Amino acid sequence: MDFQWSVIWEALPNLLQGARLTILIAAVGLAGGLTLGALAGMVRTYGPKSLDWLARSYILLIRGTPLVVQVMFIYFALPIIAGVRIDGLTAAILSIIINSGAYVAEIVRGALLSIPKGLQEAGLAMGLPFRKVLRLIIGPLAFRRMIPALGNQCITSLKDTSLFIVIGVGELTRQGQEIMAENYRAVEIWTAVAVIYLLILTAMAYGLKYIEKRMPIL
Amino acid sequence: MSMVEFKQVVKSFGSLTVLDKVDLSIEPGEVVVIIGPSGSGKSTLLRCINALETIQDGDILVDGRSVRGGKEEIHQIRLEAGMVFQQFNLFPQMTALENVMFGPINARGMKKAEARALAVQILGKVGLEAKANHSPAQLSGGQQQRVAIARALAIRPALMLFDEPTSALDPELRHEVLKVMRDLAAENMTMVVVTHEIEFARQVGSRLIFMEGGKIVHDGNPVELLSNPPSSRLKDFLQHVH
Ligand SMILES: Nc1ncnc2c1ncn2[C@@H]1O[C@H](COP(=O)(O)OP(=O)(O)O)[C@@H](O)[C@H]1O
Ligand SMILES: [Mg+2]
Numbered sequence: 076m077d078f079q080w081s082v083i084w085e086a087l088p089n090l091l092q093g094a095r096l097t098i099l100i101a102a103v104g105l106a107g108g109l110t111l112g113a114l115a116g117m118v119r120t121y122g123p124k125s126l127d128w129l130a131r132s133y134i135l136l137i138r139g140t141p142l143v144v145q146v147m148f149i150y151f152a153l154p155i156i157a158g159v160r161i162d163g164l165t166a167a168i169l170s171i172i173i174n175s176g177a178y179v180a181e182i183v184r185g186a187l188l189s190i191p192k193g194l195q196e197a198g199l200a201m202g203l204p205f206r207k208v209l210r211l212i213i214g215p216l217a218f219r220r221m222i223p224a225l226g227n228q229c230i231t232s233l234k235d236t237s238l239f240i241v242i243g244v245g246e247l248t249r250q251g252q253e254i255m256a257e258n259y260r261a262v263e264i265w266t267a268v269a270v271i272y273l274l275i276l277t278a279m280a281y282g283l284k285y286i287e288k289r290m291p292i293l
Numbered sequence: 294m295s296m297v298e299f300k301q302v303v304k305s306f307g308s309l310t311v312l313d314k315v316d317l318s319i320e321p322g323e324v325v326v327i328i329g330p331s332g333s334g335k336s337t338l339l340r341c342i343n344a345l346e347t348i349q350d351g352d353i354l355v356d357g358r359s360v361r362g363g364k365e366e367i368h369q370i371r372l373e374a375g376m377v378f379q380q381f382n383l384f385p386q387m388t389a390l391e392n393v394m395f396g397p398i399n400a401r402g403m404k405k406a407e408a409r410a411l412a413v414q415i416l417g418k419v420g421l422e423a424k425a426n427h428s429p430a431q432l433s434g435g436q437q438q439r440v441a442i443a444r445a446l447a448i449r450p451a452l453m454l455f456d457e458p459t460s461a462l463d464p465e466l467r468h469e470v471l472k473v474m475r476d477l478a479a480e481n482m483t484m485v486v487v488t489h490e491i492e493f494a495r496q497v498g499s500r501l502i503f504m505e506g507g508k509i510v511h512d513g514n515p516v517e518l519l520s521n522p523p524s525s526r527l528k529d530f531l532q533h534v535h
Binding site for chain 1: 372375378382383386395396399448
């Protein structure tokens, strides 16, 4: 077998284009997912029964179905039900938001519950409203405890974007697939794709390590 | 007006009645020491005063404000009543100084610089200026509890509530916390102290309450109650804590 570097060289612009889209989907999707997850997690921990029920159902639905089914639903079924056209990129980002949000919600809930009750009481006892106790005391402490699990979720979600190959979004995996369909150079192309993922994820892992170091669990 | 007034207070957790029609009034400047067997309702009584527990019947007035009077009343009551917990409950992400500044800034709306000056002064009062920039994890238990007292004092309360402030401490660290409490009593701070420190009750307490089964069984002068226990229950209890 001859490994031809020139194949990779030629494919690189398209692969990097795909990598850019992969990062975009993951970044916007995770920003939304962290926000949605934080909200759902707080509702699950402190919310009234009615809202908690809603959050629980959401988590059950998302964790109980595969991501590919979720994105297929958003991309193909939702337009029929709701009568709106959704482009592939939007469907991909929406999928990451709702999917990661469900997992993040449980991470947030677990971390909030792990903070000793006494700290909350100390805050309340000095006359702070619960919102402030959450924002200034419990929240920051819980966040530190969430970092490792949130890091895992970020890594998982980034890799999950490769599933959007099924709706034709030109992210990294899809780009590799399309190039290979033309030149049949499977070894070079999939090696290059794997290395690009590895670089992105290694950078992420280092970023996480840095954050963890700066914000140790107390 | 009384500083604290319990009127037929009933507190229950589900079917368990923990405070059973308690009447009690505490006057400004009193140091009320509460003793009693585990589970008799001492902590609950204390926690009802600043509405950390909600009561099911009766009423509690703190400086004339009802714990059942809604959010704003409870807010005012909590500003007026500082609380010290058995487990210190210092905020671990903040230094000693930041812990003490926290209440003035966030509960009283004080400017940062002003809060810092106040916190430095109060830390000095509990003998810990030198530890201002240490985090709680770098302090001994006794030091942590003194910071916790400073933190409570920083909101300028009219009343201090202590729930077994020395029970989590090694015997050799207790005296430094008790000394701070003694100093406070000498300044005429109104104090309600749940404790097993009988010597503190005798020397510093202006009043001793013995609780059992959610009721106040004895309420009187500490020296008299301790030297002449009026019931065999109190006598037995005292033998066990000694
Ligand atoms: N949050 C709670 N939920 C249920 N029961 C409680 C709770 N807090 C206290 N109790 C019960 O109330 C009783 C009195 O508790 P407490 O006031 O802590 O007693 P003490 O401080 O005198 O040891 C105990 O039987 C205890 O188990
Ligand atoms: Mg207790």
